[in-house]
Amino acid sequence: MATNNTVFMTPEESGRVQTTVRDLIQKRRDQRGQRWTPYDPISLIREATSASLLQDLSSAAFGLGGAPKQSQDTIIAYGIGDPYLPSIAKLQDLVPMKLSDLCMETHHRGRVLSLRRVSPVVEMKSSSWAVFQGDSQNEVERLEIFLHTSKHGQNILNLGFEFLVKEPYYTLNNHGQPTIRIDHPSDLIFSTYNYDPESWRRRDRSEGLKWDYTSVECKELGNTALYDKNYAMALAHYTEGLRVLMMQGDDSSSSLKHDLYRNRSHVNLILERYDGAIADALESLTHGEDGSQKDLDAKAYFRAGTAAYRLSNFGDAKDYFNEQLKLLPGSRLASTYLKRIEVREHEMSDGVYDMDKALRSLSKTKGRPDAADFVRRTKVKRSSVSGKGLFAAEDIKTHDIIMCEKAFCIVLGNENEAFSALTCDVRDDAAIRVFSAGLHQEVVQKLMKNSSQTEKVLDLFGDYEGLGKKPCERDGIPVVDTFQIHDIVQRNAFGVGQQSEDEGYRNASTGLWIRASYMNHSCIGNAKKELVGDLMVIRATRRILAGEEIMHSYDTTSDYDARMEALHLTWGFHCSCRLCVVEAQDGPAVRKKRLMLDKDADLFIERTKPAGAGIISVNRAKRLRRSIEETYNEKRYKNLPRRALVGIEQWLQTAGCR
Numbered sequence: 001m002a003t004n005n006t007v008f009m010t011p012e013e014s015g016r017v018q019t020t021v022r023d024l025i026q027k028r029r030d031q032r033g034q035r036w037t038p039y040d041p042i043s044l045i046r047e048a049t050s051a052s053l054l055q056d057l058s059s060a061a062f063g064l065g066g067a068p069k070q071s072q073d074t075i076i077a078y079g080i081g082d083p084y085l086p087s088i089a090k091l092q093d094l095v096p097m098k099l100s101d102l103c104m105e106t107h108h109r110g111r112v113l114s115l116r117r118v119s120p121v122v123e124m125k126s127s128s129w130a131v132f133q134g135d136s137q138n139e140v141e142r143l144e145i146f147l148h149t150s151k152h153g154q155n156i157l158n159l160g161f162e163f164l165v166k167e168p169y170y171t172l173n174n175h176g177q178p179t180i181r182i183d184h185p186s187d188l189i190f191s192t193y194n195y196d197p198e199s200w201r202r203r204d205r206s207e208g209l210k211w212d213y214t215s216v217e218c219k220e221l222g223n224t225a226l227y228d229k230n231y232a233m234a235l236a237h238y239t240e241g242l243r244v245l246m247m248q249g250d251d252s253s254s255s256l257k258h259d260l261y262r263n264r265s266h267v268n269l270i271l272e273r274y275d276g277a278i279a280d281a282l283e284s285l286t287h288g289e290d291g292s293q294k295d296l297d298a299k300a301y302f303r304a305g306t307a308a309y310r311l312s313n314f315g316d317a318k319d320y321f322n323e324q325l326k327l328l329p330g331s332r333l334a335s336t337y338l339k340r341i342e343v344r345e346h347e348m349s350d351g352v353y354d355m356d357k358a359l360r361s362l363s364k365t366k367g368r369p370d371a372a373d374f375v376r377r378t379k380v381k382r383s384s385v386s387g388k389g390l391f392a393a394e395d396i397k398t399h400d401i402i403m404c405e406k407a408f409c410i411v412l413g414n415e416n417e418a419f420s421a422l423t424c425d426v427r428d429d430a431a432i433r434v435f436s437a438g439l440h441q442e443v444v445q446k447l448m449k450n451s452s453q454t455e456k457v458l459d460l461f462g463d464y465e466g467l468g469k470k471p472c473e474r475d476g477i478p479v480v481d482t483f484q485i486h487d488i489v490q491r492n493a494f495g496v497g498q499q500s501e502d503e504g505y506r507n508a509s510t511g512l513w514i515r516a517s518y519m520n521h522s523c524i525g526n527a528k529k530e531l532v533g534d535l536m537v538i539r540a541t542r543r544i545l546a547g548e549e550i551m552h553s554y555d556t557t558s559d560y561d562a563r564m565e566a567l568h569l570t571w572g573f574h575c576s577c578r579l580c581v582v583e584a585q586d587g588p589a590v591r592k593k594r595l596m597l598d599k600d601a602d603l604f605i606e607r608t609k610p611a612g613a614g615i616i617s618v619n620r621a622k623r624l625r626r627s628i629e630e631t632y633n634e635k636r637y638k639n640l641p642r643r644a645l646v647g648i649e650q651w652l653q654t655a656g657c658r
Ligand SMILES: C[S@@+](CC[C@H](N)C(=O)[O-])C[C@H]1O[C@@H](n2cnc3c(N)ncnc32)[C@H](O)[C@@H]1O
Pocket: 385, 386, 387, 388, 389, 460, 461, 491, 492, 517, 518, 519, 520, 521, 522, 570, 571, 572, 573, 574, 575, 576
């Protein structure tokens, strides 16, 4: 992933991170197959309790996942390697196992572990852990969730009471302690929601929480939770109400059932679970003829319309709002949305945007202006450069908009979600990269909430195949391979430049744009991108003919060697565009000389104002220009940019010289 932020590490610092990661991996391999050994439950629970109290107080540089919420001087670091697949088994097909059956560094395929939390949750920036009890009070173990710790805006471990771990992975945590580790959110299922924050204190399984409410009570409890803004709980209660109703034999005309679906649709909308919001809203329709039924159905259509709009499914949204209008003629909300949809349709078909309005709206929309994508001038197909690429579907004039696209997902530096980590990828010679772990978290969250969005993300390029290109669901839960998404984010996301003053490499703004991700790199591309909030606008830098591949520069550094290194580290390829071929032919001595002259020119430009510059300065600038020019071979550089000349030529022009 390209960010504009670089972490400067001494070779010793990067060596230390690499050694720590490699040692840990070796230690895990050495212990593979070792049997589970029991702990003293009291001391393990005590450790979790004190860690949960102290979690905000301590800090550690390069904590390798152990550092708590990030402080100014630390950056989270973690190793990447040995990816493994999420469980795609159905719960009913898995054979129960006990903690005492666990073996170190093993994925227990075909097995399921039933656990109950018996300690508070230790919440850290990149992971959370707690102590869990197996079949008896004396059998306890750590369970750690890595990176994807949140669900419905809460910590997953806090949300649940009793958990099922599908095909558990038993390994060493980053401190070398044994732990059951969860990387893929769908591997952990909570069988009972936690409505009592202190429930973990109950040590006896027989004291477990019982959910024996009637469906009417579930609806009331859901409404109370909704009123209290406890959306996770409201969702759980409405879902339970529907389950109870189903158990009793579904009466499809029951108004209770319609109410439960309608209310759950509302919660889904708040939780940005738009697929669920639409499905529930449609399930809730009574199709009744009396006034109150019509009002309720209008409400349901409004929810479905809003959810479809937020997914940018403007056609569906239009249909739902029109249905709402039929039931509730004169509804201002529906009319407002329908007007907005008209504007969106215009943007989609003609690429005509009110950019000033979008710019003005940025603070109100938190950098996410209301806009549609304009992509019809492009198509995605196989590229001779690499994999797939983006191509012009028609002739495009210089400076014209090629396409506009809203971010699939963006995290901005001033948002809590923005957090970068140092990753050390053992699959790739322990390469150290700055990675937007926050964006990775957000993309996984979005896919867990809306599986309709999965296929287009899985279609993007990534080094690790994971579960393949088709979305997968088990036991009603979307299965998202977090390693696969990591690699997709790594190879497709872009840094978007500093968005606020307090932004640095630890909280850099980054985003993922699906369509724009198909653009391959060229140092002498034909397109450039600009951003209006999260709306990416791609313009032609020269005339592009129909059928031509659209390419932009992932890295604009003029220093050939630095650019090659960055392209290789961040994007994993060696550029062989015409400019790179010619620069390679220059040889290291010429490139070094040019680089030094380029730096001299930068220094000169920084220190000397062009306006009113005296003859001595002008002559010095001309000499610099000549020296740089001499490093370019006239014939080979025909029609190619001479980047080292750009700055000094601009200076001379401003100074009034040619
Ligand atoms: C954002 S994707 C571009 C679309 C990609 N080709 C695909 O098939 O989806 C970035 C990846 O494309 C490949 N790529 C892009 N530009 C390239 C180039 N000029 N030469 C070789 N590979 C390139 C690299 O593997 C890179 O990590």
